[in-house]
Amino acid sequence: MEMIGPALLTIITAATPLLFAALGEMVTEKSGVLNLGVEGMMIMGAILGFVAVHFTDSVTVALLVSILAGSAMAALFGLLVLKFHASQVPTGLALTIFGIGLSALIGQSMVGIAYDGLPKLSLPVLSSLPFIGDVFFRHDILVYLSLIMVFVIYYFLNKTRAGLILRAVGDSHDAAHAMGYPVVKIRFLAILFGGGMAGLGGAYLSLAYSPLWVEQMTAGRGWIALALVVFASWRPGRVLLGAYLFGGITILQLHAQALGIGVPSQVMSMLPYLATIIVLVIISSDPGKIRLNAPASLGRPFHPSR
Amino acid sequence: MTSSNNYLLDIQGMTKSFPGVLANDGVDLQIKPGEVHALLGENGAGKSTLVKMIYGILKPDHGTIRIKGTPVTIDDPAKARELGIAMVFQHFSLFESLNVVENIALGIHADSDLKSLAKEVVELSERYGLPLDPNRHVYTLSVGERQRIEILRCLLQKPQLLVMDEPTSVLTPQEVQKLFMTLNRLAEEGLSILYISHKLDEIKALCHRATILRMGKKVATVTVSEQSTTSLANMMMGEAFTESSKTRNRQIGEVRLRVNDLNTQATDATGISLKDINIEVRAGEIVGIAGVAGNGQDELLKALNGEESNTDASSVLIEDRQAGKLGPNDRRRAGLASVPEKRLGHGAIPDMDLIDNAFMTGYQRMGLLIRGIINYRKTRSFAQQVINDYGVKTSSSTVSAESLSGGNLQKFIIGRELTQQPDILVVSQPTWGVDAGATQTIRQALRDLAEQGAAVLIISQDLDELMDITDRIGAICGGRVSSFYPTESVTIDQVGLLMAGVDLEAGAEHAS
Numbered sequence: 149m150e151m152i153g154p155a156l157l158t159i160i161t162a163a164t165p166l167l168f169a170a171l172g173e174m175v176t177e178k179s180g181v182l183n184l185g186v187e188g189m190m191i192m193g194a195i196l197g198f199v200a201v202h203f204t205d206s207v208t209v210a211l212l213v214s215i216l217a218g219s220a221m222a223a224l225f226g227l228l229v230l231k232f233h234a235s236q237v238p239t240g241l242a243l244t245i246f247g248i249g250l251s252a253l254i255g256q257s258m259v260g261i262a263y264d265g266l267p268k269l270s271l272p273v274l275s276s277l278p279f280i281g282d283v284f285f286r287h288d289i290l291v292y293l294s295l296i297m298v299f300v301i302y303y304f305l306n307k308t309r310a311g312l313i314l315r316a317v318g319d320s321h322d323a324a325h326a327m328g329y330p331v332v333k334i335r336f337l338a339i340l341f342g343g344g345m346a347g348l349g350g351a352y353l354s355l356a357y358s359p360l361w362v363e364q365m366t367a368g369r370g371w372i373a374l375a376l377v378v379f380a381s382w383r384p385g386r387v388l389l390g391a392y393l394f395g396g397i398t399i400l401q402l403h404a405q406a407l408g409i410g411v412p413s414q415v416m417s418m419l420p421y422l423a424t425i426i427v428l429v430i431i432s433s434d435p436g437k438i439r440l441n442a443p444a445s446l447g448r449p450f451h452p453s454r
Numbered sequence: 455m456t457s458s459n460n461y462l463l464d465i466q467g468m469t470k471s472f473p474g475v476l477a478n479d480g481v482d483l484q485i486k487p488g489e490v491h492a493l494l495g496e497n498g499a500g501k502s503t504l505v506k507m508i509y510g511i512l513k514p515d516h517g518t519i520r521i522k523g524t525p526v527t528i529d530d531p532a533k534a535r536e537l538g539i540a541m542v543f544q545h546f547s548l549f550e551s552l553n554v555v556e557n558i559a560l561g562i563h564a565d566s567d568l569k570s571l572a573k574e575v576v577e578l579s580e581r582y583g584l585p586l587d588p589n590r591h592v593y594t595l596s597v598g599e600r601q602r603i604e605i606l607r608c609l610l611q612k613p614q615l616l617v618m619d620e621p622t623s624v625l626t627p628q629e630v631q632k633l634f635m636t637l638n639r640l641a642e643e644g645l646s647i648l649y650i651s652h653k654l655d656e657i658k659a660l661c662h663r664a665t666i667l668r669m670g671k672k673v674a675t676v677t678v679s680e681q682s683t684t685s686l687a688n689m690m691m692g693e694a695f696t697e698s699s700k701t702r703n704r705q706i707g708e709v710r711l712r713v714n715d716l717n718t719q720a721t722d723a724t725g726i727s728l729k730d731i732n733i734e735v736r737a738g739e740i741v742g743i744a745g746v747a748g749n750g751q752d753e754l755l756k757a758l759n760g761e762e763s764n765t766d767a768s769s770v771l772i773e774d775r776q777a778g779k780l781g782p783n784d785r786r787r788a789g790l791a792s793v794p795e796k797r798l799g800h801g802a803i804p805d806m807d808l809i810d811n812a813f814m815t816g817y818q819r820m821g822l823l824i825r826g827i828i829n830y831r832k833t834r835s836f837a838q839q840v841i842n843d844y845g846v847k848t849s850s851s852t853v854s855a856e857s858l859s860g861g862n863l864q865k866f867i868i869g870r871e872l873t874q875q876p877d878i879l880v881v882s883q884p885t886w887g888v889d890a891g892a893t894q895t896i897r898q899a900l901r902d903l904a905e906q907g908a909a910v911l912i913i914s915q916d917l918d919e920l921m922d923i924t925d926r927i928g929a930i931c932g933g934r935v936s937s938f939y940p941t942e943s944v945t946i947d948q949v950g951l952l953m954a955g956v957d958l959e960a961g962a963e964h965a966s
Contacts, residue, residue, distance in 0.1 A: 309559070316549045316560050323547035327561060328532065440551055440591065 155399060156283045160291060161357050163395025165190070165349040167294045169373035170380070170387045171301055172218075172345025177377055178305065179338035180318035180445035184240025185225050186346050187370025188247025189218040193347025194354040195251040198258060198361045207266060211290075211351055218347020219340045221247055226339040229449075230332050236447050248364060258361040265359040266290065290352050295388075297345070302384040314338060318443030321450045331450055346370070375424035381431055382441045394420040461520070462487045462646045463508070463539075463615055468517035470503050477503040479670045481517075485615065490637060490647045492657040492678065494690055495667035501650050504667070505617055508648075509541045510534040521614075540608035541617040546600050550593040554586055554603055561607040571610075578609055582636045597747055598629045605636070616640065617648045622656060626746050627917070627950030634660050652690070653918070654683045666690055706925075707737030710909035711790065711878045712771040716764065716778075718757055726750035726933040728757060733928075733935060735878065735909035740900065742924035743913045743935060744949050750933040751882060751913050752795070758880045758911070759792035760785040772878060787818050789877035793867055795886065795913075797860065801867045804856035808848065811855050812837035812870050819874040836873070844869030845895060861892035868896055872903055879903060882913040897923050917946055931955035 169186050176183050183189075197214035201207065225243050228234040266288035275285035305311040314334060317324045321331045349369070354361055372394055380386035401416030465483040469476075478500045485491045495501045506512040508519070510528035519526055521537055528534050534541075548557050555572045572588040579586045584602040592600065601621060608616055618637075622630045637647055637660060649661055657664055657678060664681075666673040666689045673689045716731040728750055735741045745751055756762040758770065760782040769778040772788045780788070794800040802811045813833045817823045822833045837851040844865045848858055855863060864884070871879060884900065885893040901923060904910045913930070914920050920927055921941060928938040929952035936952040948958055 312552075312556055312560060316552060316556075319549040319551045320547070323549055324560075326547045328530075329560075442551075444551055 153279060153283055155403065158399045158402075159392060159396045160283075160287065161395075162398045163391040164291050164294045165352045165357065165369055166373050166376060166394055167298070167388060167391035168290075168349030168352065169346045169370060170376040170391060171294075171297055171384065172342035172349075173373055174377045174380070174382055174384065174387055175301060175305075175314070175345075176222075176338045176342030177446055178318045178382060178443050179314050179335045180321055180443050180448065180450075181226075181229065181335050181339055182236045182240065182447040183222065183225055183243070183339060183342055184237060184374065185221065185243025185247065185370075186342075186373050187366055187368070188244035189221040189343045189346035190247075190350035190353070190370045190373075191251045191364070191366045192221050192247045193218040193350030194365060195255045195258070195350075195361060197347070197351035198263065198354040199254065201263060201355060202258065202261060207289075207355075210355060211348065214347040214351035215344040216347070218343040218345070218350065220343070222339045222343020222346070223336075225343075226336045230336055230339075233449055233451070235449070244370065252363045255361045255363065259363070261360065263355065263359040266356045288356050290348065290356060293348075294352075298384050298388045305384070315443070318445055321445050321448070325450075335450075346373075349373070372420050375421060379424045379427045381427075382443065393423070397423075461485060462522060463648075464520040464523070465504075465508070466518050466520075468504060468507060468519075469515045470507060470512060471515055476670050478507070478514075481667065481670075481672045482675075483665050483672070484675070485646050485648060486663075487614070487646055488641055488644045489663060490641050490649055490661045492661035492664035493648060493650045493667065494652065494654075494657060494664050494686065496652055496690060499667040499690075500670040501667055502619070503670075505541070505619060505648070505650060508534070509539060509617060535611055535613075538612075538614035539617065540611050540613035540615070541619070542601070542604045542608055542621060543619055546604050548592050548600055548603060551591065553589050553591050554595075555588040557592060557603055558588075558607045558610065562610055574610065575606055578606055582609070582639055583632060584636060598625050601625070601633075609640075613645065615646045615648060617650070619650045620652075621649075622651070622653065626953050627947060628954060629746075630656070654686050654690075657686065658683060704738040704905050704925075705907070706739050707907060709734045710737050710773055711735040711758075711880075711911065712774075713758070714769055714771065715766075716757060716769040717766075718753060718762060718764065720753070721762075726753050728753050728933045731757075731935045733911070733938070735911050737877075737907045737909055738904055739926070740904050740910040740912060740924045741938060742920035742927040742941070743911070743930050744917055744920050744927060744953050745913070745915065745930035746953055747915055749930050749953075751915075751930060753933070754930060754935070755792060755794055755880060755882045755913060759790065759794075783818065786815065786876075791815070791871040791874060791876035791879050793871055793879070793881040793884065795882040797863050797867060798856055802855040802863060805854055807854055808841070808846075808851045808858075808866060809834050809837045811866075812840060812851075816870060816874055819876075837870075840866060840869040840873050843873065844899065861888040864888050865892050865895060868899060872899055875906075876903075876908060878909045878911070880911045880913070883915065884912060885916065885919060886914075893919075917949060921946065921949075929953040 169190055173183065173186050193214035196217035197210045200213035201210035221243060225239060228239050229236050268286050268288055269292070271285040275281040305315060313329055317329060317331050317334045325331050350366060353365055376387060376390045376394060379390045397416065397419045401413055404411055404416060405413055461484045463485040465481070468478050468481040470478040481500070481504055483504070493501050493504065503512060507514045508528065510530045510533050519528060526537060528537065549560065555568050555575060558575060559566065559568060559571055575586065575588045579602070584606060586599060586602050586606065621633060625633065641647055651657055661678050663675060664678050664686065665675045668690065711734065713731055713733040716728055718728040720727040726749065731754070757764060760780055763781055764770065764778040767776040767778040771777060772785065772790050775788060777785055777788055798804045803814065813822055813828060816836055820836050822829050822836065834851060840846065841848060841851060846866045846869065847862050858866065868884065884896050888896065900910055912920065912924060924941045926938045927941045927944060927949060928936045929949060931953060932955060934955065939958070951958060
């Protein structure tokens with residue numbers, strides 16, 4: 149019992165940045181755009197959020213700055229991909245490399261500075277429950293927000309007209325265009341949203357998970373988030389499940405090391421990707437499942453003239 | 455004189471020109487309430503242009519549109535819908551991964567909750583005999599069912615005028631009958647229908663009046679019951695229309711292509727398994743396989759041309775040679791050429807120019823490859839020969855395949871195969887979406903090929919085409935191919951039964 153409580157706590161904190169980034173990327177992909185720049189957007193959110201909290205001491209400002217930082221990176225991507233018809237895959241890769249470099253430059257003077265971490269919000273009554281209260285109801289605002297976003301996005305995609313239009317754009321941009329829906333505008337908004345969410349995921353890393361700035365501190369979490377979207381076959385509930393599963397594996401790997409279990413840590417860090425490949429193979433074996441959930445226009449450039 | 459107020463839609467002097475073409479030249483059209491009005495004309499006569507102006511997709515240069523006597527300008531489709539005009543397109547714009555209700559909701563530009571919409575859809579579909587489950591996903595539906603979505607989508611807007619652009623080109627004869635019953639019912643309830651087609655039988659069966667267009671001009675508006683099919687055809691085609699001569703002075707010879715109990719396994723859930731297929735095609739013979747899309751046509755073509763080779767070598771015999779295990783290149787070398795249905799991406803590589811595309815299938819039989827090095831000069835003259843012989847309209851042989859119009863590219867692809875003088879040609883949908891002129895060229899080329907002693911197998915959804923040019927005809931349904939019958943001994947309805955998988959006991963006696 150003494151082990152489980154802290155372990156659960158750390159799993160939640162490890163899962164939260166993945167959840168933010170993956171949810172955002174899922175919405176972007178549902179509109180038919182593949183943005184491989186998640187890692188770059190995350191790390192820009194991480195550094196600028198850290199800078200903001202350092203100079204203003206305001207959590208609200210820091211989070212807003214993180215969202216803006218991620219969205220700004222996404223806007224750059226959207227401009228290149230939607231306006232100038234750049235290919236999505238290399239543009240996304242470039243965005244990641246660009247983000248890692250730029251964040252290191254900005255963060256030079258931030259290395260070694262510590263921050264207290266986001267304040268924990270104890271939910272009244274619930275947090276005083278034994279065990280459960282400690283594990284589930286004494287978190288910072290971002291943990292709660294990430295969980296709320298799962299429901300918000302599920303509701304948006306499946307229950308609102310705007311969500312239906314977004315899915316339609318991702319399914320067939322030509323048909324959506326023919327019906328008079330503004331494909332480019334919808335996609336741009338989806339990309340911005342994805343960027344903002346990635347920025348928040350980054351902020352969680354530098355403000356809560358390990359509240360300080362280290363170069364390349366996202367350490368591949370953007371890629372895990374991308375894998376997570378496929379793993380979840382583009383469904384919000386499964387993104388939640390996947391994020392906690394992948395977060396759990398990350399923590400398991402730390403504890404395994406501490407307990408001296410002889411599995412090399414590299415093998416453990418492979419697990420999320422391995423799981424994704426297995427899931428990919430499983431869902432690929434039934435094309436019906438792919439057709440149902442995967443956005444059919446994913447990654448395809450849209451030329452309205454055709 | 456009746457005042458123009460009696461007309462639901464009254465169009466005067468519509469004119470629209472495109473660079474180099476006068477697509478519509480002073481066209482008039484009047485539609486009464488509750489009337490099924492045919493817009494009749496050959497491909498390229500200006501039907502689509504006129505309809506697009508009515509639906510607000512194109513802007514007319516001149517001309518007035520009145521609805522119930524009031525002059526209107528229709529700037530975009532939304533305005534057209536507001537005025538009570540709805541349109542069912544020839545090629546549907548549907549979202550495959552969404553379900554029926556979601557698709558309909560996206561088309562009607564109004565926020566309505568899906569549950570009550572689903573109820574409305576079910577009610578409407580029952581009322582008009584258009585059975586449709588609102589929760590099915592579109593990718594699981596047949597073409598006929600997809601068309602129903604479009605029709606229901608239109609009806610939900612409670613239109614006064616329903617425009618249908620060649621709605622039957624993808625349906626079985628039986629589905630066509632059902633559609634006509636629905637349309638009649640709608641017309642009885644006071645809906646006007648503008649029915650665009652070049653199929654005279656359909657117009658005779660369904661429409662009250664017809665407006666005939668030729669070369670962008672209105673020829674006449676007639677009452678259909680007072681006209682014969684021939685008189686309608688005459689007006690449509692211009693000079694006295696003669697039934698296409700079916701003189702066949704072809705020598706039917708040896709069996710060149712034989713398919714023996716061919717079986718395949720579907721590669722994915724949406725594919726079709728071929729079951730016990732037996733076909734033989736003789737030298738000098740054109741054999742047709744009818745069928746509604748998605749019944750195994752693609753699989754059959756691939757099994758024949760070697761894209762999907764078989765484990766049983768004797769399942770496909772090319773000139774008595776066991777070819778079942780051979781791949782496409784070996785079969786081509788053995789004399790079997792093929793033209794797939796999909797032109798861009800299967801028959802031709804979109805981004806490559808015509809020379810490279812000519813090389814892709816022609817290098818063996820035309821000797822364009824010398825020790826692994828492309829003989830570019832020879833390839834270019836091969837491509838140029840195809841362009842000249844088959845009247846492909848293009849500025850040069852170095853333009854990309856995708857820049858050609860559908861008809862021109864099809865002429866190029868068919869020409870490329872025929873120039874190689876195959877002994878056997880398997881072709882799928884030879885004139886799909888091709889204009890009238892190119893259709894003539896292509897059909898004549900296929901006849902000529904057979905006359906030279908080749909065996910020709912045509913897989914097509916266009917029944918009129920098959921009835922026109924084949925010697926024997928059968929149908930594919932659910933991966934099974936029916937028996938074959940001499941084309942002149944069967945009626946369109948009988949072929950319709952074959953397409954639905956019904957055995958023609960009566961027809962078999964004729965055949966023997």
